[in-house]
Every structure is written in C-alpha cells, then in structure tokens.
Amino acid sequence: MQIAILAHEEFPGRAKTALGVLRYSDDEVVAVLDRDNAGQRVSDFVPDVQDAPIREGMADLAAEDVDALLIGIAPIGGGFEASWREDVRTALDYGCDVVSGLHYFLEEDEEFAALAAENDCEIRDVRKPPEDLTVSQGIADQVDAEIILTVGTDCSVGKMTVSMELARDAREAGHDAAVIPTGQTGIMxxxxxxxxxxxxxxxxxxxxxxxxxEKGDEHDYLFVEGQGSIVHPAYSAVTCGILHGAMADKLVLCHDAGREVIHGYESFALPDLSTYVDLYENLAAPVADSEIVAGALNTSNLDDDAAAREAVDEYASDLGMPASDVIRFGSEDLLEVLL
Amino acid sequence: MQIAILAHEEFPGRAKTALGVLRYSDDEVVAVLDRDNAGQRVSDFVPDVQDAPIREGMADLAAEDVDALLIGIAPIGGGFEASWREDVRTALDYGCDVVSGLHYFLEEDEEFAALAAENDCEIRDVRKPPEDLTVSQGIADQVDAEIILTVGTDCSVGKMTVSMELARDAREAGHDAAVIPTGQTGIMxxxxxxxxxxxxxxxxxxxxxxxxxEKGDEHDYLFVEGQGSIVHPAYSAVTCGILHGAMADKLVLCHDAGREVIHGYESFALPDLSTYVDLYENLAAPVADSEIVAGALNTSNLDDDAAAREAVDEYASDLGMPASDVIRFGSEDLLEVLL
Incomplete structure (x- = not known):
C-alpha cells in the first residue's frame, strides 16, 4: 500500500506516530505532509527510517500515487485541526482511505462521512474500539506462541518501539514473530x-x-505492546489489565535514561528498579508466571554514545539481566534470553 | 422519595440490587414487584432490612404513592426482559422516574424515551458513565476527608456491603461519613x-x-466502594484504577469464608492472605500510603453462628488485625482502627 502521512508543523520532533510508521510500517510512504518543511526529505531530519519527500499538502500528490492518508500527529486533547481539513477532503476526493488515531472521530464528521461514501473509501478511526469486546476468560496462555510483553517504569519510555524492534529482529533472525498492537501508533x-x-x-x-x-496459534512469538506503568497515578489500570490479559511468559522492563519522576506527574518519584521487578512479577503471579528477563533503556536524550553505553551497562547491572537500547545498540542480547 | 423495586421471579435470592436498596437506601420502599411472591412481605424472607409489601406489578400501586421505579435485578448479560415492559410503561404513565443498572439502556428504548418525554419523567441508566470523565490528576489525597477503601480477594465477597455498613455505623457513632459508590447497586x-x-x-x-x-471536603470520612480483585484475570484493571485513583489512607480486605478459587474462573486459586496484603500495599505505595488495617469476612454461607465466629477469629489471626463479619457481628472492632 502507498500512503501519505500528515504531520503539519510537528515533523519530526512531535510526530511520534508519523515516525513510528516511517520506521516500522511495511507500507510505502510516498510523502510526509508538513507545510513547514515542504521540499525537504525525511532523511534530512531522521537518518534511520524509511525516506520520503516532504510535501505541502495532498494537492501536491497525484491521486493514483496514494492509497491512504494517515494522520501522523496528535495534538494535546486529540482534536482535529481545521487547517488539516483540506488535505483530508482532497484525500477522500482522490478515493484514498483515511486512517486517524485522534479522539475526534473523522467518520462522525458529516462532511468527511459524505465524501467517503461518495468516493467509496473508508475512514478508519483506530482509537474507536470494536463493539464486540468483552471480559477476559483468562486463557491467553493457551495459545501456541510464546508471549513477550513490554512493561515500563512510566509512560513514553519506548515500549512500542521496543516491541516493534524485537519482533523485527526476531523475524530477521528467522523466527515467526508478530506484534500485538495496543495503542494508536502500533495499530497504524x-x-x-x-x-x-x-x-x-x-x-x-x-x-x-x-x-x-486471534494470532497466537499462527506464530511462534507474540510481542505484546505494553502501555503506561503499574505505578502510574492515572494509567495503571490499563497496564494492569494488559499484564493479566496477556498472561505473558516473559516481560521486558523499559525505562527512559535519567527519568526520575512520573512524566506529567512530577510529584510522584519513580520507585527503584527492584520495586518494579517485584511489583510486575508478583502482580502477574496469581494469573500467570511472567518473569522479567531483560531490560530496554531509551537513551535518546543522551547525545554521546559512550554515555549511552555506560547508562545501558548500569541499567543491566542494576537489573541483573541483559539490557540494551534497542535502537542504538541493537537487540541481540535481549533476543538471546527472549527466544 | 417513595420507590418501587422491580425484582420479578428473583426475590430475594438473586436480587442483589433490590436487597442492597432495601438494606441501605434512605428512600421509602412502597413495594417490591415480584409476581412469584405477590401478597407476601419482604420481612417474610429477609428479617433485617426495610420491610415492604410484595406486589404483582406497578398497576397494583397508586400513581401518587410512587416517585420512582428501580430495576432491582440484573439477569446475566444485563438485558431487559420483555415481561418487565408493562411495569416500566405503567411507571412512566404514572409520571414516575425509572432507574436502571442494566447494560441495556432504557433511555435509548424508543417507547420508553417517548413515554418519559410525554410524562416529563427521567430515565436514569446508572451504568452509563457521564461523558465528562477524564484522566486522574493524582490528587485525591488532598481532600480533607480520611479515605477508606474496601479491597477484596475476589469479586462478590461483600465490598459494597462492608462500605455501606461501615459508613452507616460511623454516622451512628456521630461521625460525618459518606460512601463513594462505584457500582450499580451502590449508585442506586x-x-x-x-x-x-x-x-x-x-x-x-x-x-x-x-x-x-467532589465530596472529600464535605465529610470527615469517605468509604470508597471497591470492585473486583487485584489478582482477578478479567477485572484487575478496574481494581488497580480504583486503588490508585482513591489514594486511600486505609484499606479493608474483604473475603468470602471458604472461597478458594476465583469465582467463575475456577482454574485460578486465590493466593494466601499475606500475598494480598503485600500486593495491595506495595502496588499502592508509589502513589499513596495505603495500609490494610482491618479485615471483613463474609460468612453468609455458614449457617452456624459459632462456626462463623470461629472463621472470623481465624481470619483476624491470619491477617494479624481486627476482623469481623459486619452484618453478623457488627463493625465496632473495625471502626476502632479505621476512625
């Protein structure tokens, strides 16, 4: 599939979804839409992801070159910016599908819904859960696949990225591995x-x-994308539900180098690493034997490779298990204990 | 307010909501509707709750005697039984409000919605959450009130009942105490x-x-009704969210005498009591200093008072803290450590 990614005025620094798709999607990105950087290329900003030209808007692309437009940014509050309307309108006029992770559901927007119907294209609001969900039966461990869940010391420490990297590297090493996506970027x-x-x-x-x-008997390994943190004042419920619902065999503890307080909740200090290990394992235990066997450290805020290496080594030593920054130093050591 | 409670064919054994309202509500129950037991009285079945006549249906009551009809039973699946339609219709014709905790939302039923509009009455689906909810700020501990949360070893062990009893007994002892209801019966x-x-x-x-x-600065004590259990394969997310959202000062651990496996999930054994104490306290700790200080044992499945007394004593001894069956033996020992 050929896709365009909307990321006006936010690329690349605040375009987490756009970057995730550029890094991990199998789809061909034909353009990133960012009116602030039109004329440049993705590779001018980010070296290690799929390259693509940056364009002013959908009107600069030929209808036959694009199958879908993805909204690749999420303003605080998840609203839809009026200045994006023209691009979505043009996409639907072209017959492109539109995929969005905003809280504002595009399929409930009257103009977009009418255009989609007219041009026979689909609007997919990935943040809208399916209606047929129900309570857990407590049987996820009955699938054939080994289940590996990323858990974190906080939000935004890299759980999605780690899950994607591990699954990709496992596949490249010849294993049959898939990702279980639980958040908007992973779903996109x-x-x-x-x-x-x-x-x-x-x-x-x-x-x-x-x-x-659904997927567990088709693969040998499932990498479940974790969310939040078990000690987060607001989001721990989601983390706890994923922990018990996944019934994982192995857990990877993800942390952001230097993070000392909960992001956005600065009066709450992060407990020490051994507390996290005990909490995740002890909380999982009555439902499933889930063991933390490796650590993933996000060192993206450290410029110096040597400092990053040192931080990773210290993290591994504190945990007493293999650790890595999977983007910076690869995932070999982790896969050794995971697969 | 004068209310009627619909509990056809389920009273009293399978009418948890009806019994809760009869036991704890300040409203005057003018009738329980149960076509199987019409002509008898509540006190013929249950001695220690508000008494009321049992009637065949709403048509047996005078319009001026009833302000609201409560649906006091919840079939598996939460559907609306066709045989209740006549009673709801009559209630709305009388100008009564209708309060329901079913998954099937009565306010979305076309006939009921039209009747409610016509007769200027309100349909309240208490299982429908308000639309303005959002994420926690992590500040519940800033209210003036002391916060006491009931937590459990499983679902259906009596957390709602314990919260109601403790709040009522605290008020009777002269304290300003309120309940924070989190489930349909508590809300009703x-x-x-x-x-x-x-x-x-x-x-x-x-x-x-x-x-x-909303309530924390108006009272000295808030008794928060807990839900589920932190080790429940399906419902732990809700339990964890309540634990961190409430930021409770004190916890009461509720258990059902003799329960050894998760209700409805019999392949999962309940861990021992010390595991629960550690899990609840350690999980709460990074967010709030919540300590389990008392136990509540539900001995309703033990006929013999002596056996119940023995079970409570053993529970208190295992926990190393005061415990009681608050329905059977009162809450004095618990309030001593809670207030």
Whole structure:
C-alpha cells in the first residue's frame, strides 16, 4: 500500500506516530505532509527510517500515487485541526482511505462521512474500539506462541518501539514473530489492533486476550505492546489489565535514561528498579508466571554514545539481566534470553 | 422519595440490587414487584432490612404513592426482559422516574424515551458513565476527608456491603461519613456515582478521583466502594484504577469464608492472605500510603453462628488485625482502627 502521512508543523520532533510508521510500517510512504518543511526529505531530519519527500499538502500528490492518508500527529486533547481539513477532503476526493488515531472521530464528521461514501473509501478511526469486546476468560496462555510483553517504569519510555524492534529482529533472525498492537501508533503500523486505553474498563484484559487468541496459534512469538506503568497515578489500570490479559511468559522492563519522576506527574518519584521487578512479577503471579528477563533503556536524550553505553551497562547491572537500547545498540542480547 | 423495586421471579435470592436498596437506601420502599411472591412481605424472607409489601406489578400501586421505579435485578448479560415492559410503561404513565443498572439502556428504548418525554419523567441508566470523565490528576489525597477503601480477594465477597455498613455505623457513632459508590447497586442506593467498570479504561482512576474531589471536603470520612480483585484475570484493571485513583489512607480486605478459587474462573486459586496484603500495599505505595488495617469476612454461607465466629477469629489471626463479619457481628472492632 502507498500512503501519505500528515504531520503539519510537528515533523519530526512531535510526530511520534508519523515516525513510528516511517520506521516500522511495511507500507510505502510516498510523502510526509508538513507545510513547514515542504521540499525537504525525511532523511534530512531522521537518518534511520524509511525516506520520503516532504510535501505541502495532498494537492501536491497525484491521486493514483496514494492509497491512504494517515494522520501522523496528535495534538494535546486529540482534536482535529481545521487547517488539516483540506488535505483530508482532497484525500477522500482522490478515493484514498483515511486512517486517524485522534479522539475526534473523522467518520462522525458529516462532511468527511459524505465524501467517503461518495468516493467509496473508508475512514478508519483506530482509537474507536470494536463493539464486540468483552471480559477476559483468562486463557491467553493457551495459545501456541510464546508471549513477550513490554512493561515500563512510566509512560513514553519506548515500549512500542521496543516491541516493534524485537519482533523485527526476531523475524530477521528467522523466527515467526508478530506484534500485538495496543495503542494508536502500533495499530497504524500493523494495520489492526485494539486501542486498549479506550475500551470499557471491564474489558481491558479481555481486549488484549482477544487479540492474542486471534494470532497466537499462527506464530511462534507474540510481542505484546505494553502501555503506561503499574505505578502510574492515572494509567495503571490499563497496564494492569494488559499484564493479566496477556498472561505473558516473559516481560521486558523499559525505562527512559535519567527519568526520575512520573512524566506529567512530577510529584510522584519513580520507585527503584527492584520495586518494579517485584511489583510486575508478583502482580502477574496469581494469573500467570511472567518473569522479567531483560531490560530496554531509551537513551535518546543522551547525545554521546559512550554515555549511552555506560547508562545501558548500569541499567543491566542494576537489573541483573541483559539490557540494551534497542535502537542504538541493537537487540541481540535481549533476543538471546527472549527466544 | 417513595420507590418501587422491580425484582420479578428473583426475590430475594438473586436480587442483589433490590436487597442492597432495601438494606441501605434512605428512600421509602412502597413495594417490591415480584409476581412469584405477590401478597407476601419482604420481612417474610429477609428479617433485617426495610420491610415492604410484595406486589404483582406497578398497576397494583397508586400513581401518587410512587416517585420512582428501580430495576432491582440484573439477569446475566444485563438485558431487559420483555415481561418487565408493562411495569416500566405503567411507571412512566404514572409520571414516575425509572432507574436502571442494566447494560441495556432504557433511555435509548424508543417507547420508553417517548413515554418519559410525554410524562416529563427521567430515565436514569446508572451504568452509563457521564461523558465528562477524564484522566486522574493524582490528587485525591488532598481532600480533607480520611479515605477508606474496601479491597477484596475476589469479586462478590461483600465490598459494597462492608462500605455501606461501615459508613452507616460511623454516622451512628456521630461521625460525618459518606460512601463513594462505584457500582450499580451502590449508585442506586446513594442516588449518584460513577459506574467504574463501564468507563473508558484510561479514565478508571480519574472517575474515582472525580467523586472524591467532589465530596472529600464535605465529610470527615469517605468509604470508597471497591470492585473486583487485584489478582482477578478479567477485572484487575478496574481494581488497580480504583486503588490508585482513591489514594486511600486505609484499606479493608474483604473475603468470602471458604472461597478458594476465583469465582467463575475456577482454574485460578486465590493466593494466601499475606500475598494480598503485600500486593495491595506495595502496588499502592508509589502513589499513596495505603495500609490494610482491618479485615471483613463474609460468612453468609455458614449457617452456624459459632462456626462463623470461629472463621472470623481465624481470619483476624491470619491477617494479624481486627476482623469481623459486619452484618453478623457488627463493625465496632473495625471502626476502632479505621476512625
């Protein structure tokens, strides 16, 4: 599939979804739309992802070159910016599908809904959970696949990235591995998945289990994208539901180098690493034997490779298990204990 | 307010909501509707709750005697039984409000919606969460009130009942205490509240916090009704969100005498009590200093008072803290460590 990614005025620094899709999607990105950087290329900003030209808007692209437009940014609050309307309109006029992870559902926008119907294209609001979800049965561990879940010390520490990297590297090493996407970016990359943070709270574990049951007998390894943190004042419910719903065999503890307080909740200090290990394992134990066997450290805020190496070594030593920054130093050591 | 409670063919054994309202509501119950037991009285079946006549249907009551009809039973699946339609219709014709905790939303039923509009009455689906909920800010501990949360070893062990009993007994002892209702029965009894198991998963903690912030400066003690169990394969997300959202000062661990496996998930054994104590306290710790200080044992499945006494004593001894069956033996010992 050939896709365009809308990321006006936010690329690349604040365009997490756009970057995730550029890095991991199998789709061909024909353009990133960013009116601030039109004329440049993705590779001018980010070296290690799929390259693509940056354009002013959908009107600069030929209809036959694009199958779908992805909204690759998410303003605080998840609203739809009026200045993006022209691009979505043009995409639908071209007969392109539109994929969005905004809280504002594009399929409920009257103009877009009418245009989509007229041009026979699909609007997919990936943040809208399917309506047939229900409670967990507690049977995710019955699938053939080994289940590996990323858990974190906080939000935004790299759980999605780690899951994607591990699955890709496992595949490259000849294993049959798939990702179970639980958030909007993961869902956009994989083209399917349940947005766990938007489901009815009673169905949190069930929404994860449903995906594992669907894919678990088709693969040897499932890498479940974790969310939040078990000690997060606001989001721990989602984390707990994923932990029990996934019934994982192995856990990878993800952390952001230097992070000392909960992001956005600065009065809450992160407990030490051994507390996280005990909490995740002890909380999982009555439901599944899930063991933390490796660590993933996000060192993107350290410029110096030597400092990053040192941080990773210290993290591994503190945990007493293999660790890496999977983007910077690869995932070999982790896969050795995971597969 | 004068209310009628619909409990056809399920009273009293399978009418948990009806019994909760009869036991704890300040409203006057003018009748229970149960076509199987019409002509008898509540006190013929249950001695220690508000008494009321049992009637065949709404048509047996005078319009001026009833302000609201409550649906006091919940069939598996939460559907609406066709045989209840006549009673709801009559209630709305009388100008009565209708309050329901079913998954099937009565306000979306075309006939009922039209009748309600015509007769200027309100249909309240208490299982429908308010639309303005959002994420927790992590500030529930800033209210003036001391916050006491019931937590459990499983679902259906008596958390709602314990919260209601403790609040009532605290008030009778001269304290200013209120209940924070989180489930349908609690919401019906109290006349307000957020159905935590139906909110968007990301808002689980926030939906509890919002209620505590609303009431926390008006009372000296808030008894927060807990849900589920932290080790439940399906419902732990809700439990975890309540634990972190409530930021409770004190926890009461509720258990059902003799329960050894998760209700409905019999392949999962309950861990031992010390595991629960550690899990609840350690999981709460990074967000709030919540300590389990007392136990509540549900001995309703033990006929013999002596056996119940023995079970409670053993539970207290295992926990190393005061314990009681608050229905059978009162709450004095618990309130001593809670207030």
């Amino acid at each position: 990359i994989e083209g399917w998945g349940n947005p766990i943070d938007r489901v009815v709270s009673d169905f949190t574990a069930g929404a994860v289990e449903e995906m594992i049951l | 009894i109290e006349g307000w509240g957020n159905p935590i198991d139906r909110v968007v998963s990301d808002f689980t903690a926030g939906a509890v916090e919002e209620m505590i912030l």
